[in-house]
Amino acid sequence: MTASSAPTPATARRPKAVHVSIVHRSTDIRIFHKQCRSLAAAGYDVVLYARTDQPYDEAGVSVRPVPEPRSRAARMTVGVWSLWAPLLAHRADVYHFHDPELIPLGLALRARGRQVVFDAHEPLPSQIMAKHWIPAPLRPLVARITEVLVRVAGRGMSAVVAASPLVEGVYAGARRLVVVNNFPILYEDVSAESHPDIPYDERPRGMVYVGGLSDLRGLASMLEVARVAGARHGEKLTLIGPFMPPELEARLSDPGLADVIDYVGVKKPAEARRLVGEARVGLILQIGPEAYKKNLPTKMFEYMAEGLPVVASHFPLWKGILDDAGAGVTVPPEDGRAAAEAVSRLLADPKEAAAMGERGRKAVHEKYSWEPEARTLLALYDSLLPREIAAARTR
Numbered sequence: 147m148t149a150s151s152a153p154t155p156a157t158a159r160r161p162k163a164v165h166v167s168i169v170h171r172s173t174d175i176r177i178f179h180k181q182c183r184s185l186a187a188a189g190y191d192v193v194l195y196a197r198t199d200q201p202y203d204e205a206g207v208s209v210r211p212v213p214e215p216r217s218r219a220a221r222m223t224v225g226v227w228s229l230w231a232p233l234l235a236h237r238a239d240v241y242h243f244h245d246p247e248l249i250p251l252g253l254a255l256r257a258r259g260r261q262v263v264f265d266a267h268e269p270l271p272s273q274i275m276a277k278h279w280i281p282a283p284l285r286p287l288v289a290r291i292t293e294v295l296v297r298v299a300g301r302g303m304s305a306v307v308a309a310s311p312l313v314e315g316v317y318a319g320a321r322r323l324v325v326v327n328n329f330p331i332l333y334e335d336v337s338a339e340s341h342p343d344i345p346y347d348e349r350p351r352g353m354v355y356v357g358g359l360s361d362l363r364g365l366a367s368m369l370e371v372a373r374v375a376g377a378r379h380g381e382k383l384t385l386i387g388p389f390m391p392p393e394l395e396a397r398l399s400d401p402g403l404a405d406v407i408d409y410v411g412v413k414k415p416a417e418a419r420r421l422v423g424e425a426r427v428g429l430i431l432q433i434g435p436e437a438y439k440k441n442l443p444t445k446m447f448e449y450m451a452e453g454l455p456v457v458a459s460h461f462p463l464w465k466g467i468l469d470d471a472g473a474g475v476t477v478p479p480e481d482g483r484a485a486a487e488a489v490s491r492l493l494a495d496p497k498e499a500a501a502m503g504e505r506g507r508k509a510v511h512e513k514y515s516w517e518p519e520a521r522t523l524l525a526l527y528d529s530l531l532p533r534e535i536a537a538a539r540t541r
Contacts, residue, residue, distance in 0.1 A: 161535050162191040163527065164236050167244040168225050172198035172209045175415050176267065176309065176328055177244055182207045184520040185527065189539050193236060195229060226251050234258070239531050242307075246270055246292070249299045261304045261530040266313045267328075269441070270296055304530055307523070310442040326523050328444045330451045331516045344424060346453065346500035351408075352381025353489055354425035354454070356418050357445055360390040364431030364459070369403060370482025371429065371457075375489040376406035384408045384425060386418050419452070426499060427492050428454040430464075431479040439463065446474075447514045450506030455499045457488045473506030 163185050170177055178194060186192045186206030193208045201210050210232075213225045226247055233241065233255065242263045243252045252262045270292050280288055300306050300320030308314040309328045317323055344350075353376065359365050372383040383406060389395040398407055413421065422428065428449030432438060439461040446464065449456050456474030458464050468474040475492075477484040492499040528536045 159535065160189055160191050161240070161527070161531050161539055162193070162236065162238045163240045163242060164193045164195070164233060164238040165242045165244065166195045166212075166229065166233065166248060168195075168197070168212045168229075168247060169245045170196055172196040172211075173414060175331075177265075178207065178209075179415060180328075180331060180516055180520070181242070181265075181326075181523060184516075184523065188524050190527070193238070195232075230254070239535065240304075240527055246295065246299075249295055253298070253302045256302055256304065263305050263307055263526070263530075264299050264303045265307045265309070266296075266317055267309045269313050269316045305526060307526070312440045312442070324522060324526050326519045326526075327442060327514075329442075329514045329516050329519055330444065330448045330510060332451065332511065342423075343453075346426065346503060347496055349424050349426050351384050351421070351425040352376065352379065352493065353383040353427045353429055354386070354422050354449075355383065355429045356386040356422060356448070357430075358387055358390045359385060359394060361394075362432065362434050364429075364433055364479050365394060365397070367431045367479055367482035367485050368429055369397065369400070369407075371431075371486045371489050372406040373402050374483065374486035375493060377402070378490055379493045381493060382406050382408045383429075384410060384421060386410055386413055386421055388412050419448070422449065422454065423452045425452075425454060426496070427489050428452075428456045428474075429485070429489070430456065430458045431477075431485055432459050433479045443467075447510055450474075450503075450514070451510045453500075453503035453507045455492050455502035456506065457485060457492070468506075471505055471509035473502050473509060 165177055165182055167174065167177060172178060172194060174196065177196065182192050182194050183205050192206060193210060195210050195212050197214065198209055198211045203209065213228050230251065240261045240263060241252065241255055242265060243249070244265045244267065249264065252264055256262050296316060297319060300317045300323070303321065305322040305324060306317045306320040308317060308323060308325045311325060314323060314325050353371060355368055357363060368383060375381070376383055385407065398409055410421065430443055430445050430449070440463055443458065443464055446456050446458055446467070450471070450473050456468060458468060458474060458476050459479035460476040465476040468476060475488050477488050528540065531539070
């Protein structure tokens with residue numbers, strides 16, 4: 147292409163990115179609020195295929211529903227390959243897949259010459275060992291098969307995006323590997339009216355947890371925190387998120403919990419953030435699986451961003467982050483009584499708890515925010531675009 151025929155900013159088309167997940171909801175924070183919205187703001191045409199009841203457009207992102215199969219087996223087969231024709235029709239510059247079930251589809255698109263990115267949210271092989279829906283005797287075999295799938299994906303995709311350094315290690319043999327940490331968005335454009343910053347001593351909630359509610363995520367210890375620290379200080383534990391499996395919700399009917407638990411169910415990200423900002427202590431008492439002890443705890447950073455002191459599992463990585471920032475304390479996650487005493491000390495000393503919260507907020511702004519990660523993602527995308535399209539986008 148000669149200089150005279152090169153596209154100008156007025157004539158060059160906008161680059162197009164298509165994100166796909168058959169597992170996650172269209173409101174997923176990492177996929178929609180972080181990645182898709184960042185790309186749209188940077189000048190990309192963005193389409194997201196994800197779980198939603200109907201198509202809609204929001205924040206420059208065109209959201210389209212994926213099939214809702216009746217079983218996991220159907221999701222991994224019919225549900226995946228039914229997307230082949232619609233995805234090809236987009237003729238996107240970059241396809242970005244978020245589920246391991248989509249790896250074969252991604253490799254097929256690569257064989258057609260498309261640029262395909264696989265987003266590795268978690269350390270997949272070790273994660274298999276915690277999947278309750280896989281029979282325990284089969285988990286080692288499934289984990290080994292998954293290791294092979296991970297290696298194939300790493301070498302076959304245009305690039306792998308890892309959500310943390312732990313995930314990066316799993317894909318060490320990838321053709322191209324970029325870490326885009328799952329740090330929180332600072333929401334600097336949110337108005338004080340829509341999300342007021344409540345002074346610590348005026349916050350109406352005691353303890354809070356947001357996320358999946360399960361044994362591996364420390365549900366038993368959190369309920370003990372409510373029984374002991376909640377009853378002692380006249381505070382409730384606000385639980386935000388789904389029970390996994392749903393039958394665990396029955397535990398809330400145990401004696402002594404009715405007056406110390408406020409279960410609000412699943413909330414949209416903005417509403418969940420508002421509730422977190424009303425609390426005075428954030429809990430993250432995850433027990434397993436083993437690999438998660440080395441994973442960056444996104445939830446912890448979200449609490450810190452809202453000025454909450456954190457009571458977290460006593461994992462070396464997590465303890466190092468909190469100790470370095472002076473933003474919380476760690477306890478053995480299986481020891482509900484120890485967690486309750488740690489929470490009780492914070493509730494009894496609001497001045498020190500507020501200082502911890504402010505130190506955590508400062509650390510997030512300086513070291514653990516999404517904005518630098520968005521720039522890393524954009525740099526990867528630009529490197530995958532045709533040269534003239536990338537040049538026009540960055541002018």
